[in-house]
Amino acid sequence: xxxxxxxxxxxxxxxxxxxxxxFAFVVETFERVRRLYRFRRIEMPxxxxxxxxxxxxxxxxxxxxxxxxxxxxxxGDSLTLRPEFTAGIARAYLTNGWQQHAPLKAATHGPLxxxxxxxxxxxxxxxxxxxxxxxxxxxxxxVELLAMAxxxxxxxxxxxxxxxxxxxxDGTSREAWRAALIDYFSAVKDQLSEDSQERLEKxxxxxxxxxxxxxxxxxxxxxxxxxxxxxxxxxxxxxxxDGLDAAGVKWVRAExxxxxxxxxxxxxxxxxxxxxxxxxDALGAQSTVLGGGRYDGLMExxxxxxxxxxxxxxxxxxxxxxxGERPESELELAIAIEGDSEQLFAAGVRTAMMARSEGITxxxxxAGSPRKRFDKAVKSxxxxxxxxxxxxxxxxxxxxTKGDEADLERIGHVLRxxxxxxxx
RNA sequence: GCGAUCGUAGCUCAGUUGGUUAGAGCGCCGGUUUGUGGUACCGGAGGUCGGGGAUUCGAGCUCCCUCGGUCGCCCCA
Numbered sequence: 001x002x003x004x005x006x007x008x009x010x011x012x013x014x015x016x017x018x019x020x021x022x023f024a025f026v027v028e029t030f031e032r033v034r035r036l037y038r039f040r041r042i043e044m045p046x047x048x049x050x051x052x053x054x055x056x057x058x059x060x061x062x063x064x065x066x067x068x069x070x071x072x073x074x075x076g077d078s079l080t081l082r083p084e085f086t087a088g089i090a091r092a093y094l095t096n097g098w099q100q101h102a103p104l105k106a107a108t109h110g111p112l113x114x115x116x117x118x119x120x121x122x123x124x125x126x127x128x129x130x131x132x133x134x135x136x137x138x139x140x141x142x143v144e145l146l147a148m149a150x151x152x153x154x155x156x157x158x159x160x161x162x163x164x165x166x167x168x169x170d171g172t173s174r175e176a177w178r179a180a181l182i183d184y185f186s187a188v189k190d191q192l193s194e195d196s197q198e199r200l201e202k203x204x205x206x207x208x209x210x211x212x213x214x215x216x217x218x219x220x221x222x223x224x225x226x227x228x229x230x231x232x233x234x235x236x237x238x239x240x241x242d243g244l245d246a247a248g249v250k251w252v253r254a255e256x257x258x259x260x261x262x263x264x265x266x267x268x269x270x271x272x273x274x275x276x277x278x279x280x281d282a283l284g285a286q287s288t289v290l291g292g293g294r295y296d297g298l299m300e301x302x303x304x305x306x307x308x309x310x311x312x313x314x315x316x317x318x319x320x321x322x323x324g325e326r327p328e329s330e331l332e333l334a335i336a337i338e339g340d341s342e343q344l345f346a347a348g349v350r351t352a353m354m355a356r357s358e359g360i361t362x363x364x365x366x367a368g369s370p371r372k373r374f375d376k377a378v379k380s381x382x383x384x385x386x387x388x389x390x391x392x393x394x395x396x397x398x399x400x401t402k403g404d405e406a407d408l409e410r411i412g413h414v415l416r417x418x419x420x421x422x423x424x
Numbered sequence: 425g426c427g428a429u430c431g432u433a434g435c436u437c438a439g440u441u442g443g444u445u446a447g448a449g450c451g452c453c454g455g456u457u458u459g460u461g462g463u464a465c466c467g468g469a470g471g472u473c474g475g476g477g478a479u480u481c482g483a484g485c486u487c488c489c490u491c492g493g494u495c496g497c498c499c500c501a
Contacts, residue, residue: 007492062499066425084501112501117425119495128501195498203499211497261500270501288501315501369454378462387461400460 011116011124013317018325023127025326026319027109029155030129037148039107039131044088046111050078056087056301058262060202067114081113085130086263086295086311087302093134094304102135102307109316120284121318129319132311139236142267142294142310143243149290149312150249153271158322160277161289164254165244166225166268167237171297173228174265178204180223188218208256224255233266240267259293263301267310268293273322282321289322290314329361333411334382335399336373337366338389343396347388347418351399355414383407386415 008014015023034041050070057064069081082088085108098104109129116122131148133141146163153161168174181204189197193212200207208219229237244251251269259268270291273279283289292312299307333355337348348364355362363380365373377385384403391397401408401415408415 010492067499114500116499117497118493119497122500126501130501198498206499285496286501291501313501318501368452371455372453374461402461 009124011118011122013123013125017328019320021326021328022320022323023316025323026156026316027129030107030109030152033148033152033155034107034131036151037105037144039105039148040101042089042092042106042108043110044082044085044092044108047079047081048088048091050080052091052302053080053083053087056090056263056298057084061261063114063261067116069113069115083112083114084261085112085128085313086132086298089130089132089134089311090298090302090304090309093307094299094302099135099305099307103141104134105132106134107131119286121286121315121321123317127316128313129316130311130313132309134309134311135307136310137296137308139239139267140243142240143247143249145292145310145312146240146244146251146269147247147249149271149314150247152314153290156319156323158279158289158319160274160279161271161322162274163244163249163251164257164270164272165241165251166254166257167229167233167240167266168258168264168268168293169225169229169233170236170265173225173230173233177223177225177228180228181205181207184221184223185218192218205258208258219256226255236266259291263295263298264293265296266294269312271314279322283318286315286318289318331363331380331382332360332384332407333362333414334377334380334385335362335364336377336385336387337364338370338373338387340370341390341394343394344388344390347396347399351386351388351414351418354418355411358414360411360414384411 031041050068053068054064059065063083068083070078071080073079089106089108092098093104107130109127111125111127113125115124118124131145133145150163169177182200185192185196185200185204185207189200191214192200192207193210193214195212196207196210196215199210207215208222210216210219226234241251254270257268257270270288272287273283273289279289280287290312291314292310294308294310296306296308298309299305333352335348335351337344345366348366352362352364363382365377365380367373368376374385374387377387382403384401384407386399386401388399389397399415399418403411
């Protein structure tokens with residue numbers, strides 16, 4: 001590589017071959033499953049006014065304070081490449097009057113951008129699939145959304161991943177719990193890890209899933225959200241769990257599971273690989289495959305009417321890692337051109353076109369030395385190989401074919417059809 | 425933002441305690457052989473050993489800086 005060739009941006013990826021097929025498989029499966037649940041496809045811009053994210057995610061969150069790709073455009077507006085989907089969808093919902101479609105079941109996928117240190121399963125440009133139900137206050141919406149997520153993972157053939165479920169309560173129960181956590185941890189602040197001391201200020205809920213050994217002794221006796229839930233919030237959560245049981249979605253309660261962004265209420269969930277599973281191994285330190293929750297407060301933060309909503313997003317790269325390599329489509333018919341005449345090329349191209357119009361994957365091998373074109377056709381792994389050559393007088397010879405009898409039979413009509421035309 | 429680790433041909437990697445023109449396999453290109461054709465053999469192109477500086481008679485191998493990759497912490501999908 002020349003040293004004046006520009007390098008790719010850090011944390012971006014160029015995906016090729018079997019990995020790209022895995023990526024496509026995830027997206028295709030998502031598109032199929034989302035239709036089964038009647039989620040409507042939406043598309044949003046990749047960038048928004050910075051305030052869309054700043055106001056909805058919370059100014060103090062790490063995502064907003066240090067991970068956004070923000071820039072000033074030529075008109076002087078501060079714009080930001082979307083670090084997540086939900087805020088942009090909320091904005092679109094409000095500015096387009098999508099309230100008329102409420103409850104709106106929406107699905108999308110595409111690239112997101114966060115300025116982070118890349119590591120296994122984390123990139124600066126990464127891709128997510130996303131599903132939201134907007135304008136639905138009832139727990140059945142949570143259930144449907146989770147059922148879809150569960151089915152998606154199954155259809156992707158991903159095993160060893162379990163739904164971890166929690167409730168953050170409504171606004172007031174969440175605040176009461178938060179206050180109790182601050183009280184509790186402040187009393188032992190000196191003994192906490194540096195990270196957790198900082199979390200005490202910024203996001204006390206996060207202390208609960210600290211990995212630091214110094215914090216662990218205090219976690220078991222920390223205040224539980226269950227003690228702060230209002231009757232309504234408790235009933236809501238029960239309706240969700242009952243619904244999941246009815247839908248046959250397996251779940252476990254995860255009392256320490258919280259969400260990083262400010263707008264979440266009630267249901268919070270993540271699909272996480274089981275410890276020791278192949279999935280956990282494949283993901284490295286990135287435990288969450290799919291995560292989301294209810295965000296009843298988000299629309300108001302953008303100046304809209306109070307609008308209940310639930311949603312989730314999943315990293316396509318992470319799902320693709322769990323799906324494993326996917327083969328590229330097999331070549332069914334390879335056509336080797338054993339010469340350089342126009343007549344031969346024409347015969348090859350026409351045969352290929354005929355095959356493709358019949359739904360047969362075909363490729364013509366006409367580059368490199370004529371001698372080795374057949375070898376290339378063989379190495380392509382094609383099921384059937386056809387070779388075109390000319391006799392010494394320059395007359396096109398009928399093509400020789402090679403392959404299993406079954407394959408020759410299946411593709412044979414193309415060959416016969418061509419032979420007919422050739423004789424005319 | 426912090427830490428660990430790695431960075432040699434297109435790819436995967438060798439390169440001994442620093443010492444002559446930096447190697448292999450695969451891939452690519454050409455040829456020979458075989459001949460109904462996925463073999464074998466021969467040859468070729470391709471590297472300023474990530475970049476810069478230092479030490480040394482001499483550095484791919486040592487030291488420093490820097491830029492990347494990978495993995496982890498934070499945070500998060």
